[in-house]
Amino acid sequence: CTLLQSKTSDHIFLQKGRFTLGVLKPGEKKSTTFAFRVDAPIKEPALNLEFLIADAKRSASLIKQINLPSDGNVPFAKEKKRFQPPQITFSAEPPRSTNADKISLTGTIRDDGTLMNYLVFVSNKKIAYFPTPTSPSETPFTLSVPLEPGSNIITIAAQDNDEMLAKKVAIIYRASGTPKHKFAREQH
Secondary structure: OEEEEEOOOOOEEEEEOEEOOOOOOOOOOOOOOOEEEEOOOOOOOEEEEEEEEEEOOOOEEEEEEEEEEOOOOOOOOOOOOOOOOOEEEEOOOOOOEEOOOEEEEEEEEEOOOOEEEEEEEEOOEEEEEEEOOOOOOEEEEEEEEEOOOEEEEEEEEEEEOOOOEEEEEEEEEEOOOOOOOOOOOOOO
């Protein structure tokens, strides 16, 4: 699913702002054209749009802010830009289940430009933030991730200097220990 929305003006109307691209094979590229009209002069120096692409089956998404220049009379200069989000890969696929209370994840984050930072979450709890002050186009990572008993959703999110965001998700079940949340069946 792809979506484009305006962040600048109430006078921008998307005529075609949502698409379903279907299945993409590894390395395959697809393109589409978003259509919008501007019903009043833009007073800001740029038209600020937010682009979202999501893959529900893989729980992955990326968001990109796109600024198209405007001189107030011409709504925007026609630009064709290609944005590539960071690519997050594991050195080895994490196990689906374990008895351990933590797991080590190793891999690499690559970008066609420069990386700004990456974060690590377990379920909805942020456990680490790593800025990349030298802004490399590639950075290796080795993470020791604590696991709670039960299901653990581990998300690594990386952002580049174009503000493209990519996520990699691993779901690991920890079989040992007592889960924090017990669900009891109500007796009637």
